[in-house]
Amino acid sequence: MTLPQSGEFSLPMRVYIEDTDAGGIVYYVNYLKYFERARTEFMRSLGYEKPAFPDENLMFVVSEARVTYRSPARLDEWIRATACVTQMGAATLTFVQTAMRDSTCLAEGQVTLALVSSEHGRPRRIPTAMRQKITDLQG
């Protein structure tokens, strides 16, 4: 199911030294951490207090991630990461994500999560309540 790109979620954050590298900019790997923080708080905003482990027998794992880097973020900047669900499969959620400084896109990407059983790692159907909440939000 393809969802309309409304309902984008945005999380502001500070760039700290821990995020930078010897190039004097944010270490490119860390944008995936920023994206994850935004996805996590998006799910929390839907009422999931344990977004990565929504149920004691279920966990989300990342099955694919893609990032295009546009412009570097620097130490002490105040930026934001966004998350928007664009596809929902039986057991998968695909997010389009960005890191922004004001209206400048620093990085954009796509991350696909799969819901699996904690014990065996087998795909599990996304619960109806969660599907409904995400669909409602997008509408």
Add this chain to the structure above:
Amino acid sequence: MTLPQSGEFSLPMRVYIEDTDAGGIVYYVNYLKYFERARTEFMRSLGYEKPAFPDENLMFVVSEARVTYRSPARLDEWIRATACVTQMGAATLTFVQTAMRDSTCLAEGQVTLALVSSEHGRPRRIPTAMRQKITDLQG
């Protein structure tokens, strides 16, 4: 100069997956990142927009760090890191720091920063304005 421990600065934060390890708890090394975020925002609260590099020729480096671990923080918890300057030398600042969940102390430590020249790494006297701001705060 020993300063009274008033003026404690506190920064709330969320524990994300990036912070955890295979023990299911916050990776102990990361408390030093939490402490640094608190020191950084403390300095920002004094008006320093680039706390690690307060002047183009000056930078703070950590010369000593010490942490005692009391109780683990876990994924998704809402915690806070505190920072309080307790000693000020000619070129050094010593902070007492904690990570807290409500009234539970998760970790406590002490971090000493030295102000050095960016070019040669030699100790530099902490500027009078900065000394004054910190002293005022503690008073």
Add this chain to the structure above:
Amino acid sequence: MTLPQSGEFSLPMRVYIEDTDAGGIVYYVNYLKYFERARTEFMRSLGYEKPAFPDENLMFVVSEARVTYRSPARLDEWIRATACVTQMGAATLTFVQTAMRDSTCLAEGQVTLALVSSEHGRPRRIPTAMRQKITDLQG
């Protein structure tokens, strides 16, 4: 220029606690670090002692990264990351990369680097000597 996929470079490494997350497996973001270590040592094997900054006025930046996750690596495992240049543009290098445990593919991806001037960040032509070394290796 599309290059034949011979000349794959492989770097063995250990999974440490610093690499894991609360799911008990390697934190997915860290595969990009593993990939980078392999690219770095590949460039070092060509004689570049400062692979990220091959010249004082030049630096490589990542312009795009993509990872597909197949199977999790776990604490204490002995794995390897591979790097193979598959495309060379005027100012870009594209690597196909994997993380492997024995013959099991844990993650695979593609990373594109752009060579830019350290000062302005503008694209710079990959030096002829570097192009030649990479082409020779692939042949």
Add this chain to the structure above:
Amino acid sequence: MTLPQSGEFSLPMRVYIEDTDAGGIVYYVNYLKYFERARTEFMRSLGYEKPAFPDENLMFVVSEARVTYRSPARLDEWIRATACVTQMGAATLTFVQTAMRDSTCLAEGQVTLALVSSEHGRPRRIPTAMRQKITDLQG
């Protein structure tokens, strides 16, 4: 029990971009990761394939860490981390550790581990076989 400081274990390693910060040097927090890698390989050299979880019901946790920073390590340097057990309590091991570049001490510190039950986190006596191996090594 205080042990003589013979039997020092040393682990060579490369400094990668992931280890650095915007100051152009190794991010000070990461020396604790270097120290841990050395402790882990030291324990592995004693025959413990899962050094952090030596038994399915036991795990080591860090109870205290202290680092003094002497001189910065830089990108692409080849350094080594050392580990030497200097104290062994009923449930604790204390390591003296260093990070060295040739004969230059970059950082030195002390890390105390406590052995606890995985389930309740209560202190557990270090198994006799492990005590014996460590004592023999020091002798």
